Amino acid sequence: MRSKRNAVTFKTEVDVDRTRKSTNRRKIALALAGGGAHSAFTWGALKFLLNDLREHVEIVALSGTSGGAMNAAVTAYGLGLGAPDPEAAAQELLDQFWVRTSQTADLFANPYRHVPNPFWWSWNIDGTPVPTLLSMGATALAPAQLTPLHRNPLEFILGSVLDMRRFAEPAPFPDLYVCATNVRTSQLKVFERRELNTDVLLASACLPSVDWPVVIDGEAYWDGGFRADPAISPLLQAPRLQTSEESVDVVLIGINPLVRDDLPLMAWQIADRVNEISFNSSLIDEVKRLMMMNDILTDIDDLDPKVRAKVRALPALAGKRLVRLHYIEDEREMAPLGVASKNNTALAFLELLRDYGYRAAKRWWKAEGANSFTDPRSPAWRDKIEQRFINPHHWDAPTTPPHRKQAARISVQALSTVTATAPGVLAGGLPLAATNAMSAPNGSARRPPAP
Numbered sequence: 001m002r003s004k005r006n007a008v009t010f011k012t013e014v015d016v017d018r019t020r021k022s023t024n025r026r027k028i029a030l031a032l033a034g035g036g037a038h039s040a041f042t043w044g045a046l047k048f049l050l051n052d053l054r055e056h057v058e059i060v061a062l063s064g065t066s067g068g069a070m071n072a073a074v075t076a077y078g079l080g081l082g083a084p085d086p087e088a089a090a091q092e093l094l095d096q097f098w099v100r101t102s103q104t105a106d107l108f109a110n111p112y113r114h115v116p117n118p119f120w121w122s123w124n125i126d127g128t129p130v131p132t133l134l135s136m137g138a139t140a141l142a143p144a145q146l147t148p149l150h151r152n153p154l155e156f157i158l159g160s161v162l163d164m165r166r167f168a169e170p171a172p173f174p175d176l177y178v179c180a181t182n183v184r185t186s187q188l189k190v191f192e193r194r195e196l197n198t199d200v201l202l203a204s205a206c207l208p209s210v211d212w213p214v215v216i217d218g219e220a221y222w223d224g225g226f227r228a229d230p231a232i233s234p235l236l237q238a239p240r241l242q243t244s245e246e247s248v249d250v251v252l253i254g255i256n257p258l259v260r261d262d263l264p265l266m267a268w269q270i271a272d273r274v275n276e277i278s279f280n281s282s283l284i285d286e287v288k289r290l291m292m293m294n295d296i297l298t299d300i301d302d303l304d305p306k307v308r309a310k311v312r313a314l315p316a317l318a319g320k321r322l323v324r325l326h327y328i329e330d331e332r333e334m335a336p337l338g339v340a341s342k343n344n345t346a347l348a349f350l351e352l353l354r355d356y357g358y359r360a361a362k363r364w365w366k367a368e369g370a371n372s373f374t375d376p377r378s379p380a381w382r383d384k385i386e387q388r389f390i391n392p393h394h395w396d397a398p399t400t401p402p403h404r405k406q407a408a409r410i411s412v413q414a415l416s417t418v419t420a421t422a423p424g425v426l427a428g429g430l431p432l433a434a435t436n437a438m439s440a441p442n443g444s445a446r447r448p449p450a451p
Contacts, residue, residue: 025058026373028249029175029235030075033283034066034205034225035255036342038334040350042071042253043098044357045328049251050075050087053365056373061175061238063190063231065224067255069178069204070097070158073196077162080173097161098350101154105345108153112343123349126268126338135271135340152211158198167196175238179224179231180204183213188227190234225279229256232286236323247322247376252287253357254329256280258388261335272339287389290323294382297322324376325385326369330360 030049032042049057059079064072074097078090105113111134114125125131158164167173176193180203191200203214203221213220224230232250235241241248256276264273297320300311311317333356341349368380 027060028057029061031230031252032064032068033255034068039067040353041357044354045361048361054087060240063177065179065230066205076174076176102347124338125340131340164197177234179228180221181226183220229279251326257331257335328364
């Protein structure tokens, strides 16, 4: 159990009567993206959903990839154990998982562990000596060459928090889907709740530059983020979401920024952005497909009733319902962190990310969620998805406005300065202004909160 020193408390704005269960809570599904230690952001967002919104929503299905799979499995486990207060049980298990993640990483001497100090005050550790050397080593030596007797520390953490055998029982767990990538076929593998075990979760989070492939039933698997981060489609077939409702609510909790204002020019910045684009690509495509189907279903509803009945009877439209996608994110805070910090397991850092997630979920509820859940016809959810996923990525859409115009302007200006003065650069190095703009940590020079 956690010590009192590590106890996490939150002040909620909703006066919750823990002995009363609302009979009209809206059933929702959660799609949880991965991101290593950055997945602690989802820890905070789940806190808000499980605590502040417990009278409004009921989590009946979860899909997760990599770190999102860990959050999904721990949350589903807590909700399905049959505790008198399932939401409180899920929160307690999430606290245990993330605190033990930090403690176990300390025991294994995690070289990425970092807390701001006088020598490096930023949480972004991209470009610092240790991550740089480890990254260089990963390009020359594979995990099998470096650690022939490797045991993933995550295996011990999961074993201390979850009894995987319970997932195979007919207990009232939420529907659960965990994603991994088949190394041989390049295809996505979605494991359902009854198939879940430690190997499945390790496979979902297996980065090939860090861990050995995980073999399940004769097939080797890597991180599910290569094919789906996370997968939304399995949630639409979840048995506990097959209700009479005309629409399905899916809450997507994002980790990797979709839009990054600062232009990546340094090596570690490029690696960070390549990582983000790679893991976001499948999600962007799936959201586009779902929104296209939403448009089709909306157009069908406007048809003459006789024609509408014939069209809805087509096999391709069987069981199709409107999918209302809700998106919780905080690109302003997450974008400056950098890819190396996804391995930072310092408890102060994880708790900072938890707080980011909690505040982001609260903002989402105030700005969009509350209105969308009380009024099914509210366009707030659609506006958010189109703004973040559709318009900026449409081939004839204008570039989305930057979050931080100054950062975007300076980085592009630096590139223009360099390319416009190429002969001078070759002769005497980069202009000072360009060097300063390019070498700043990804997007932010703010001093982090004191740990």
